[in-house]
Amino acid sequence: MSAQDEKNKAAASSPIVIVFFVVGLAVSLLVGWSIFPKLLYSQKKQPIDFSHSIHLDAAGDCESCHYFREDGSFSGIPELSNCVECHEEAQGEDPEEIKLIENYIEPNKEIPWLVYSRQPDCVFFSHAAHVNMGELECKTCHGMIGESDHVEIYEENRITGYSRNIWGKSIGGFKSNTWDRMKMDDCAECHDEHGTRQACFVCHK
Numbered sequence: 399m400s401a402q403d404e405k406n407k408a409a410a411s412s413p414i415v416i417v418f419f420v421v422g423l424a425v426s427l428l429v430g431w432s433i434f435p436k437l438l439y440s441q442k443k444q445p446i447d448f449s450h451s452i453h454l455d456a457a458g459d460c461e462s463c464h465y466f467r468e469d470g471s472f473s474g475i476p477e478l479s480n481c482v483e484c485h486e487e488a489q490g491e492d493p494e495e496i497k498l499i500e501n502y503i504e505p506n507k508e509i510p511w512l513v514y515s516r517q518p519d520c521v522f523f524s525h526a527a528h529v530n531m532g533e534l535e536c537k538t539c540h541g542m543i544g545e546s547d548h549v550e551i552y553e554e555n556r557i558t559g560y561s562r563n564i565w566g567k568s569i570g571g572f573k574s575n576t577w578d579r580m581k582m583d584d585c586a587e588c589h590d591e592h593g594t595r596q597a598c599f600v601c602h603k
C-alpha cells in the first residue's frame with residue numbers, strides 16, 4: 399500500500415470514528431443520567447396526594463400541623479385526628495379527599511406517609527435544636543415542600559435504603575441548594591459555619 403492509499407483509508411474511516419464516538423457518548427449519557435438513576439432508585443407513591451398550598455390557606459400556618467409539644471419534641475407529620483377536625487365530612491369533591499375519608503378516616507387507620515428526610519436509625523436529630531435554638535427556617539433543609547401543590551414521588555436508594563432527599567438529587571453529587579442533600583458532610587458543613595460541636599456522639603446514638 400502506498401502512502402497515498404494509507405491517507406485515503408484514514409480519511410474514509412474518520413467519519414465512522416466520529417459516528418462511534420457520538421453514539422458512545424449518547425449511550426453513556428443516557429445510562430448515566432437517565433437509566434442509572436432508575437436502576438439505583440425504586441419509586442414509591444405517597445398513600446394520598448396532599449396539597450400543602452390548599453392546606454396552608456385552610457389551616458393558616460405550618461404550626462397548626464407541625465408543632466412542638468410541651469416537652470419540646472416535634473410532632474412531625476400530623477396524625478389522622480388532625481385531619482378529622484376538618485374532614486369528618488367531605489369538604490369538596492376531590493377524589494384524593496374521598497380516598498382520605500374512605501380508606502383512612504372511616505376505618506380509623508393512620509396514613510402511612512413516607513418521610514423524604516428520614517435519616518438512618520443511628521442518627522440523632524432534634525427539630526427543637528434547629529428551629530427554636532438555631533432559628534433555622536424549614537426551607538433551609540426541606541426546600542419548597544411547605545408550598546407545594548402535590549406530593550413528590552418518594553425515591554429509595556436500592557443499595558443503601560436511603561431516601562433520595564438524603565442521598566442527593568444529583569447523580570453527579572452536585573448541590574446547588576442547602577436542601578438538595580442531607581448527608582453527614584452536609585450536616586457538618588452547616589455546623590462548622592455555626593460553630594456547633596462536631597463530636598461523633600452529638601449526631602450519633
Ligand code: HEC
Pocket residue numbers: 446447448449450452453456457476477478480481482483484485489490491492494495498
Ligand atoms: C383546617 C381544616 C383542614 C385540616 C386540618 C385538613 N384539611 Fe384537608 N382540606 C381542607 C380544605 C378546605 C380542602 C379543600 C376542599 C376542596 O375545596 O376540595 C381540603 C382538601 C383536602 C384534600 C384534597 C385536595 C388535596 O390536597 O389533594 C386532601 C387529600 C386532604 N384535604 C387531606 C388532608 C389530610 C391528610 C389532613 C390531615 C393531615 C387534612 N387534609 C387536614 C381543610 C383541612
Ligand code: HEC
Pocket residue numbers: 444448450453454457458459460461462463464475476511512513514515516536537540543544545549
Ligand atoms: C393541614 C396540615 C398541614 C399543614 C398546615 C402543613 N403541613 Fe407539612 N405535612 C402535612 C402532611 C399530611 C405531610 C405528609 C405528606 C407530605 O409529605 O406532603 C406533611 C409533610 C411535610 C414535610 C415533609 C417532611 C419529610 O421529610 O417527609 C415538610 C418539610 C413539611 N410538611 C413542611 C411544612 C411547612 C413548611 C408548612 C407551612 C408552610 C407545612 N408543612 C404546613 C401536613 C401539613
Ligand code: HEC
Pocket residue numbers: 460464473474475513515516517518521522523525528529534535536537538539540580
Ligand atoms: C436543620 C435542618 C432542618 C430544619 C431547619 C427543619 N427540618 Fe424537618 N427534618 C430534618 C431532618 C434531618 C429530618 C429527619 C429526622 C429523622 O429522620 O430523624 C426531618 C423530618 C421532618 C418531618 C418528618 C418527621 C417525622 O418523623 O414524621 C417533618 C414533618 C418536618 N421535618 C418538618 C419540618 C418543619 C415544618 C420545619 C420548620 C418548622 C422543619 N422541619 C425544619 C431537618 C430539618
Ligand code: HEC
Pocket residue numbers: 517521522523524527528531532534538539576580581584585586588589592594595600601
Ligand atoms: C443549616 C444548618 C444546619 C444543618 C443543615 C444541620 N444543623 Fe444541626 N445544628 C445547627 C445549629 C445552628 C445548631 C445549634 C443550635 C443551638 O444550640 O443554638 C445545631 C445543633 C445540632 C444538634 C444539637 C447539638 C448539641 O450540641 O446538643 C444536633 C444533634 C444536630 N444539630 C444534628 C444535626 C444532624 C444530624 C444534621 C443533618 C441531618 C444537622 N444537624 C444539620 C445547624 C444545622
Ligand code: HEC
Pocket residue numbers: 517518520521564580581582583585586589595596597598599600601602
Ligand atoms: C453533624 C452531625 C454528624 C456528626 C458530627 C457525625 N455524623 Fe456520622 N452521620 C451523620 C448523618 C446525618 C449520617 C447519615 C447520612 C450519611 O450516611 O451521610 C451519618 C452516617 C454515618 C455512618 C454511616 C452509617 C450508616 O448506617 O450508613 C457512619 C459509620 C458514621 N456516620 C460515623 C461517624 C463518626 C465516626 C463520626 C465522628 C468522627 C461522625 N459520624 C460524626 C451525621 C453526623
